[in-house]
Amino acid sequence: MKTVITFGTFDVFHVGHVNILQRAASLGDALIVGISTDELNFCKKQRYPIYNQRDRMKIVNGMRYINLCFFEESLEQKREYILKYDADVLVMGDDWKGRFDEFKDICEVVYLERTPSVSTTQLIEVISSSDR
Numbered sequence: 001m002k003t004v005i006t007f008g009t010f011d012v013f014h015v016g017h018v019n020i021l022q023r024a025a026s027l028g029d030a031l032i033v034g035i036s037t038d039e040l041n042f043c044k045k046q047r048y049p050i051y052n053q054r055d056r057m058k059i060v061n062g063m064r065y066i067n068l069c070f071f072e073e074s075l076e077q078k079r080e081y082i083l084k085y086d087a088d089v090l091v092m093g094d095d096w097k098g099r100f101d102e103f104k105d106i107c108e109v110v111y112l113e114r115t116p117s118v119s120t121t122q123l124i125e126v127i128s129s130s131d132r
């Protein structure tokens with residue numbers, strides 16, 4: 001049994017999120033997703049996500065190839081999460097390329113190409129500018 005783990009905010013869920021989750025799932029038998037908490041996002045970006053963490057988790061959890069979701073409370077705990085969930089593979093988008101190589105001692109680390117031309121930040125900008 002090969003377990004894959006990935007992390008993200010998954011706010012304003014879009015096709016780039018679907019693509020990376022589908023491809024992550026195809027790399028193993030089980031996919032576990034760490035959903036970053038609202039507080040963690042605020043610390044990182046000085047703004048809260050549009051969808052709260054409970055709703056973001058509900059959306060990701062609703063996908064049929066996700067086995068388990070948990071809240072990622074702190075960026076510093078990745079190693080603990082990987083060990084806790086006994087993950088064999090860590091998947092991240094290639095916007096993070098090289099940034100998680102430190103975990104290669106405990107799991108395989110795979111960076112998948114991002115889906116071009118879509119991001120939550122860009123969607124929020126488009127929606128808020130079309131509002132005016």
Ligand code: CTP
Pocket residue numbers: 007008009010011016017020091092093094095112113114115116117118119120121122
């Ligand atoms: N992702 C992707 N392709 C995209 C957007 C995101 O593969 N076009 C991946 C990211 O690389 C990450 C995961 O989806 O592994 C969750 O990304 P997240 O940061 O929640 O989404 P973004 O749309 O990148 O959000 P933002 O614009 O706020 O950074």
